[in-house]
Structure formats: C-alpha cells, structure tokens
Amino acid sequence: MVKLEPGFAEVQGRRPGNQGDAGATGLADKPRLLVIERDGQPAFLTRTHLGEDYEIVTVRSVGRALAMLREKTFEGVYVDTGQLAAVHRAGVLIQADEVLEAISDGVAVVDPDLAVTWANPEFLALADPSVTTVGSKFYRALGNPEVIGSETCPFTNAVASRLPSSTVLRIGANRYLRVTVTPVFEHGGNLSQLIALTRDITDETQQQLKVNAIHKAGDELADLTPEELSEMGVEERTDLLKYNITRHMKDLLGLDFIEIRLLDRPTGRLIPLLTEGMTFVAANRELYARKENNGVTGYVAATGQSYLCRDTAQDPLYLEGAAGARSSLTVPLTYHGTVIGTLNVENAHAYAFDERDRQFLEIYARNVASALNTLELLQAEKFSAATASVEAISRELALPLDDILSDATTVLDRYAGHDDDIIARLRHLLIRAREIRSLIQKVGSTIAPEPKRSTPRPAPRLAGTRLLVVDADEAIRRSAHHLLGGEGATVETARDAHEAIALARQTPYSAALVDIRLPDLDGYATFCKLREVQPGVPIILMTGFGWDSSHSIVKARQEGLQTVLYKPFRADRLMEAVEQALRPTGDAASAASATSTIATAQVSNADQEGQDAESRATTEVQAHGS
Structure with missing residues (x-):
C-alpha cells in the first residue's frame, strides 16, 4: 500500500523494526522497497530517510514498476506526491492487467529490446513450453515461428510508423497466429513498451489455404x-x-x-x-x-x-x-x-x-x-476454324474447277479422233478435278474432327445431290456454289448452253438450273437439248422480271416445265425451287400448282406488255426484296 503525505509518500506495510518473524537468531534482512523515480528528484530523500531501514530498488517507469512487482517481493512502493498522475496510471494498468488476464486472445507486453515482460494465460498457452516466456525474446518465446504475412517484422514497422502493425506467424507444424503490435510511447516520445495481441487463426487460415x-x-x-x-x-x-x-x-x-x-x-x-x-x-x-x-x-x-x-x-x-x-x-x-x-x-x-x-x-x-x-x-473452335478455312478455299477454287470441268468436257464431247489414250486422259482429268473438292473437305476433317454430339447432326437438305447451274453471270454461279453447296449439294456450273450440254452428256445430274438468256441459245432451246441428253432431269428456268422475247418459259411449260425461279433470288426461294424440282413427279405437280399459276400469270403479263413491263418489274423486284 502507498500512503501519500504532503512532502512524500510514506510506505505502509511491515514497519521497520518489526522483526518478530525473523526468529530468535537475530535481525532479518532489510525489507525491499520499490521506488519510482520518473524524474530523478526523490533520490536524495530516498537515501536520507528510507535507505537506512529499507533495501531500495529504483525504477523510472510505472510499466517497469509493474513488471518488477510481478517478478519480486516488495514491502511497499514509494511514489513522490508530484507523481500522482503516475499513480493513477498504475491503477489503470492494474485494472487493464485484470482485463487482459480474462480475454481469449493472447497478449504480451514487450520491452524495446523485444523481451516479454508480461503475458496473459492465452499467450502462455501459445508459447513454446520449453522456454520461460517472461524475460525471453518475443519470437524465441513462440519457438522462432515463420513469418508468412506481408509484414516481415510488425515490431519494427509499428515503431517506425507509430501505428499498429500486423502479420501472420506459423508456429509448430500447422498452427497460425495473427500478431498485431501496438507501440506505447512516453510523454517525451521515447518508446516505453509494445503490446502484442496474438490471435489463433489456424482454422480460417487452413480453410483459405x-x-x-x-x-x-x-x-x-x-x-x-x-x-x-x-x-x-x-x-x-x-x-x-x-x-x-x-x-x-x-x-x-x-x-x-x-x-x-x-x-x-x-x-x-x-x-x-x-x-x-x-x-x-x-x-x-x-x-x-x-x-x-x-x-x-x-x-x-x-x-x-x-x-x-x-x-x-x-x-x-x-x-x-x-x-x-x-x-x-x-x-x-x-x-x-x-x-x-x-x-x-x-x-x-x-x-x-x-x-x-x-x-x-x-x-x-x-x-x-x-x-x-x-x-x-x-475442340469446337478448332473445328470451326478448319471449317471456315475449307469453305474459303472451296469458294475460291469453285469456279476455276468448273472451268476445268467445262473445258475438258467440251474437248471430250467434240473430240473426233480415235486416240483412246487422249480420251482416257481427258476422263481422268475430269475425275481428278471432281476429287479436288472432296479432298479439301477430307483434309479439313482430318485437321479438326467434328466434336462429338449427343444427338446426330441432321443431314444437309441437299445431301447426295449433284446440281448443274448454267448462267453467264459469274456472280450467279458463285452464289450457287455458296448457297447450294452449303446445304450439301455438289454444284457444277457452265457459262453457256453448249458447255452445259457437254457436261450433261458425261455426268448425270439431280437437277439443272438454267438462265433463259445465255450467250449461245435461249432458255427454251437449252431446256429441250438438256431433256434430250438426260430425259428425266428436272430443269428450273431462271429469269429476271422483264421481257422474254423468245417466250422460253411459256413454251417450256408446254413441254412440262414445273418450276421457274425469278432473279435476283433469295436463299430461301432458291432452296424451295430446288427442293420442289427434286420431289417425285406426282408430288412436284401438286406442290407446284400455286407457284405455277403465279408464274404463268407473270409470264403472260410480260408477253403482253412487252418491253414496257421491264420497268414495272424492276420496281416489283425492289419492293419484293425490301
């Protein structure tokens, strides 16, 4: 206990001279007195008035005084009356000490040399049992843990920043602590001590890991x-x-x-x-x-x-x-x-x-x-990329291959000699030219096989068909390859009627699409020639909305023409026309009845109105397209 008088604080406890418990053998050792000299002023009074009767132990901070009280036994504490604020602080620290003893997190008080001066039971439970915690360096007390947090030394960072600093330590084989260090400075700005708050975060750390x-x-x-x-x-x-x-x-x-x-x-x-x-x-x-x-x-x-x-x-x-x-x-x-x-x-x-x-x-x-x-x-991207490449190559090669087929077929059709070797070579050229298209597709599927599907992909609408497209317009021939070939058809094209007739003599076709205005023959004449070469082939005549001076469509209808396709055509109209032409004869007749009626009316109007109908038809096409 400490009793404060106007001049100095008088110690209460075992009074000097009360040596009753020393026994009969003689005087006991002097009782130990703890003196706090924060400003160095009471030293003279201490030696003069107390030194003869007490063993004086001097400290210069309240924190150190509390640590000494935990480490050794004292009969009392001397504090000068000018240090009342310090005494009050000591009481606060004692109360805080009681609180820290009860909290669930580990708390350690560390001096500027990083030695532990006090620790609560939770911190002692975390410490290395083979080391005396109080008095040991902080890291040594915890068994020299591994720093795995972002701050390599929270003590150094806390002192430098004068703010709390945290990091994560791994102690033992698989235990993790979050350590938060808060520095405590005296009024003069000197570091007094550091408070280390430790929390076991093993469970949450292991979960995050x-x-x-x-x-x-x-x-x-x-x-x-x-x-x-x-x-x-x-x-x-x-x-x-x-x-x-x-x-x-x-x-x-x-x-x-x-x-x-x-x-x-x-x-x-x-x-x-x-x-x-x-x-x-x-x-x-x-x-x-x-x-x-x-x-x-x-x-x-x-x-x-x-x-x-x-x-x-x-x-x-x-x-x-x-x-x-x-x-x-x-x-x-x-x-x-x-x-x-x-x-x-x-x-x-x-x-x-x-x-x-x-x-x-x-x-x-x-x-x-x-x-x-x-x-x-x-897999799908690789397949798509290969498919796109194959399609691009096929588009670029389509018309050149058609030219080779047409030229070779025309030569073969008109060849009057009897050289079997020449004929064989021409036929071989035709076969190889047609193989090029299938080889391009085969190489594409080898580079990137189509991804497996849980249900089979539906067969293309025109799979297995071979179509002949006859038109002097290169854009029409190219579009036919793109639109009809995209639906599985094998498409071959001719630039005029004679090329078409030569191709038809050498190769059977599922259907033929023929423009009525070719450079050499009109639509009706081409229709008749193709029917002679391949009697059963369905033929679609293509025409623009305008004057048909040769009346090809009217005359062809009298010969059994079922389908007429008006240009410029859309993809869906092209597919409808081809599918209609490919239907069996009975089905085609019934399915085409409405289309035939409309087509006949349009053709009749074109015949009657003559050249003036062309301008009106152009307007109709534009409106239809829009």
Missing part, C-alpha cells in the same frame, strides 16, 4: 499447351481431365468415391463421365435431370442446387452409388449460370460432410465445369 489449393488444382485441369493439344486426341484429353479430377479429389479432399455426369440438354439425360468407386449398377444407371425418381443427382441437375445427404439410410432421394455409402454430397456443374452436369462424392460414414465441404466442392465444381467447357470450346 485449402481454397487456394483447390483453385490452383482447378487451373491445372485444362492447362494444356498448344503442343500438347496438337498431339492429344479428344479421348486422351478427356482421360487426362478425369485423371486430374480423381487425383485432386483424393489429395485435397480425401475422397475416394466420385461420380461426374454431363447433361445432354436435348434429352435431359445425365451421361456418366467419371464413376470412381461406384458400383456397376450405379455407374450404368439411367438418370435424367428431374426432381423425382432420379435420385439426388437428378434432383441437383434439375434444380441447380447442391444437396447434402447426411445419412443415406434416412434420405428418400438417395440411390446407392458406392457400396455401403452412408453419406453423400452432390453439387451442380454450372457454367455461366447453366447447369452442364453434376459432381457427386460419397463416404462410408454418416454425417461425413458439412457446410464447409459443400463450399470446397462447389468451388472445385466450378473449376471442373470451366475445364470441361474449355476443352469442348477448344
């Missing part, structure tokens, strides 16, 4: 170099993806029973991709993205929500996956908000999964969905 590891593993799923992609086929890439998923599940999450199914959106079927540890029945079970009668997996795929089955024996949705499984966790594979499949894991123990496992698995599932989509896009 696991999340980081899952993200890193997810990034590796589809991390293939261009060289690897060029060397690996689709099956090999899929196998690598499955291998990585299985490895990550076991290493990071400790899971042995895994099932991944991909959703076939047109049918709603969930197709197995990976069935590690599942029974044969479960691996081959037909499941659909439906809330009922398709187990937990079907429910998750239908709702897009994760499902935690804590006890399979008590859950009506659960269908057996792994033999003897007692709990399961199923999450959707979602990409850009769309469910593309499911990821299911199972465990032999009930209540094996919790909300944290759900979080981990959902994070990994997003990575799996992204990897699946990336690999599919890589």
Whole structure:
C-alpha cells in the first residue's frame, strides 16, 4: 500500500523494526522497497530517510514498476506526491492487467529490446513450453515461428510508423497466429513498451489455404499447351481431365468415391463421365435431370442446387452409388449460370460432410465445369476454324474447277479422233478435278474432327445431290456454289448452253438450273437439248422480271416445265425451287400448282406488255426484296 503525505509518500506495510518473524537468531534482512523515480528528484530523500531501514530498488517507469512487482517481493512502493498522475496510471494498468488476464486472445507486453515482460494465460498457452516466456525474446518465446504475412517484422514497422502493425506467424507444424503490435510511447516520445495481441487463426487460415489449393488444382485441369493439344486426341484429353479430377479429389479432399455426369440438354439425360468407386449398377444407371425418381443427382441437375445427404439410410432421394455409402454430397456443374452436369462424392460414414465441404466442392465444381467447357470450346473452335478455312478455299477454287470441268468436257464431247489414250486422259482429268473438292473437305476433317454430339447432326437438305447451274453471270454461279453447296449439294456450273450440254452428256445430274438468256441459245432451246441428253432431269428456268422475247418459259411449260425461279433470288426461294424440282413427279405437280399459276400469270403479263413491263418489274423486284 502507498500512503501519500504532503512532502512524500510514506510506505505502509511491515514497519521497520518489526522483526518478530525473523526468529530468535537475530535481525532479518532489510525489507525491499520499490521506488519510482520518473524524474530523478526523490533520490536524495530516498537515501536520507528510507535507505537506512529499507533495501531500495529504483525504477523510472510505472510499466517497469509493474513488471518488477510481478517478478519480486516488495514491502511497499514509494511514489513522490508530484507523481500522482503516475499513480493513477498504475491503477489503470492494474485494472487493464485484470482485463487482459480474462480475454481469449493472447497478449504480451514487450520491452524495446523485444523481451516479454508480461503475458496473459492465452499467450502462455501459445508459447513454446520449453522456454520461460517472461524475460525471453518475443519470437524465441513462440519457438522462432515463420513469418508468412506481408509484414516481415510488425515490431519494427509499428515503431517506425507509430501505428499498429500486423502479420501472420506459423508456429509448430500447422498452427497460425495473427500478431498485431501496438507501440506505447512516453510523454517525451521515447518508446516505453509494445503490446502484442496474438490471435489463433489456424482454422480460417487452413480453410483459405485449402481454397487456394483447390483453385490452383482447378487451373491445372485444362492447362494444356498448344503442343500438347496438337498431339492429344479428344479421348486422351478427356482421360487426362478425369485423371486430374480423381487425383485432386483424393489429395485435397480425401475422397475416394466420385461420380461426374454431363447433361445432354436435348434429352435431359445425365451421361456418366467419371464413376470412381461406384458400383456397376450405379455407374450404368439411367438418370435424367428431374426432381423425382432420379435420385439426388437428378434432383441437383434439375434444380441447380447442391444437396447434402447426411445419412443415406434416412434420405428418400438417395440411390446407392458406392457400396455401403452412408453419406453423400452432390453439387451442380454450372457454367455461366447453366447447369452442364453434376459432381457427386460419397463416404462410408454418416454425417461425413458439412457446410464447409459443400463450399470446397462447389468451388472445385466450378473449376471442373470451366475445364470441361474449355476443352469442348477448344475442340469446337478448332473445328470451326478448319471449317471456315475449307469453305474459303472451296469458294475460291469453285469456279476455276468448273472451268476445268467445262473445258475438258467440251474437248471430250467434240473430240473426233480415235486416240483412246487422249480420251482416257481427258476422263481422268475430269475425275481428278471432281476429287479436288472432296479432298479439301477430307483434309479439313482430318485437321479438326467434328466434336462429338449427343444427338446426330441432321443431314444437309441437299445431301447426295449433284446440281448443274448454267448462267453467264459469274456472280450467279458463285452464289450457287455458296448457297447450294452449303446445304450439301455438289454444284457444277457452265457459262453457256453448249458447255452445259457437254457436261450433261458425261455426268448425270439431280437437277439443272438454267438462265433463259445465255450467250449461245435461249432458255427454251437449252431446256429441250438438256431433256434430250438426260430425259428425266428436272430443269428450273431462271429469269429476271422483264421481257422474254423468245417466250422460253411459256413454251417450256408446254413441254412440262414445273418450276421457274425469278432473279435476283433469295436463299430461301432458291432452296424451295430446288427442293420442289427434286420431289417425285406426282408430288412436284401438286406442290407446284400455286407457284405455277403465279408464274404463268407473270409470264403472260410480260408477253403482253412487252418491253414496257421491264420497268414495272424492276420496281416489283425492289419492293419484293425490301
């Protein structure tokens, strides 16, 4: 206790001369007195009045006085009356000491040399048991931990900035502390002590490290170099993806029973991709993205929500996956908000999964969905790029190849000699010219095979047909290749009637599209010649809205013409005309009746009005096109 008088503070406690408990053997040692000399003034009074009766221990700060009181036994504390503020501060510190003893975080008071002068029980529990905490350097007391936070030394940073500084320490094999250091300065600006607040963040740190590891593993799923992609086929890439998923599940999450199914959106079927540890029945079970009668997996795929089955024996949705499984966790594979499949894991123990496992698995599932989509896009992009290149090459080669075919066929048609070798070479030239188109397509499919589809791609509308287009306008011939060839037809073109007739003598066609204004023959004459060469071939006459001086369409209709195509034509009108011409004769007649009536009326008007109809027809075309 301390009693304060006007001149100085008098010590109360065991009075000098009260040596009763020293025994009969003699006088006891002088009692120890702690004197606080913050300003150095009481030293003379201390020696004069107290030094004869007490062992004097002098300190220059209240903080150090409190530390000495914890370390040694004193009979009292001497404080000059001019130090009342310091005494009040001491009381506050004592109260704070009691508070720090009770809080759950570890607290250590550290002197400027980083030696621990005081620590609460929580800090002592974190400290190295083989080291005496009080009196040891801070880091030594914690067993020389590893600094893994951004601040390499919070003590140095706190003193330099005069503000609190934090970092993360790893102590032992797998324990993490967040340390926040706050500096305490005296009135003169000198560093008095530092308060180190330590909090055990092992649980949240391990969770974050696991999340980081899952993200890193997810990034590796589809991390293939261009060289690897060029060397690996689709099956090999899929196998690598499955291998990585299985490895990550076991290493990071400790899971042995895994099932991944991909959703076939047109049918709603969930197709197995990976069935590690599942029974044969479960691996081959037909499941659909439906809330009922398709187990937990079907429910998750239908709702897009994760499902935690804590006890399979008590859950009506659960269908057996792994033999003897007692709990399961199923999450959707979602990409850009769309469910593309499911990821299911199972465990032999009930209540094996919790909300944290759900979080981990959902994070990994997003990575799996992204990897699946990336690999599919890589294949699709490669296929699309190859397709675009093939189409560009085909467009550029289409007319030159047609010229070769037309010229070679014309020579062959008019050749009057009997040299069998020349004839054979011409025929071989025709065959090879036609092979070039198919070879271009074949090379494109070899470079990038079309991605696998859950349902077969519909056959092109004109697949298997060979069409002859006869028109002096190069733009029309090029458009025919693009529009009709894009629907699966093999298109060959001729610049005039004689080339068309020569081609028809050598090659059968599914149908022929013939302009009525050719450089050498009119439409009707060409129609008749082609019918002579190939009697059954359907012929479509093409014309602009205008004067038909030869009346080709009227006369051709009298000879059985069924279809007329008016230029400039749209893609849908072109397809309708070709499909109508390709129908069997009976169907074509009934399907074409309305079109024929309109066409006849238009042709009659053109015949009657003569040349003046051309201007009106042009206006009609513009309105029709708009």
